[in-house]
Amino acid sequence: MKLLFLVVSILLIWWALRLLRRPPLPGRKSEPRVENMVACHKCGLHIPENEAVSRNGRFYCSETHAREEER
Template sequence: MSRLLFWIILIVVIGFAVRAKLRAAIRKSQLQQQEGWRQQQYQQQGRQAEPASIENMTSCAHCGLHFPASEAVRADGLDYCSPAHVRLPPR
C-alpha cells in the first residue's frame, strides 16, 4: 500500500513540475514576441530602438570614488565627488 501511495505522489509531483516548466516556456515565448513587436514598431516608424545612454565616469582626486563625470565638482584641473573633498588635499 505504501509503495502505491509513493508512486501516486511521485507522479503528481512530476506532473506539477512539468506543468510549471511549460508555463514558464510559454511566458518566455510571449515576452519574446512582445519584444519583437516593439522592434517592428520602431522600424516601421523609421527609427531604431533607443539604446541606453552611457555616461563617462571619473574618479575623485581625494577618495578615489568613481562617479558620473556630469556630477563632478572640478577644481584646479581635478575632479572631486563633493565640495567637501575639494577643500581636502588630493591623494
C-alpha cells in the first residue's frame, strides 16, 4: 500500500499548493485606483471621469447639463 500512500500525499500537496497559489478574488475595493477628476463644463462641479457625461470632448456632471450646453 505504499503506492497508494504516495499518490494520496502527492494529491494533498498539489491541493495545498493550488490553494496557496489561488489568485485573490477580483474586487474593486482592493484596487487602489485614483479617479481622474474632471470639471463640468456647465457648472464647474468636479466629478470622477467615469461618472461624467462626455460630449464633444467636454465633460458634464449630468445628462441635463450636457443637453443644456448643446442648445
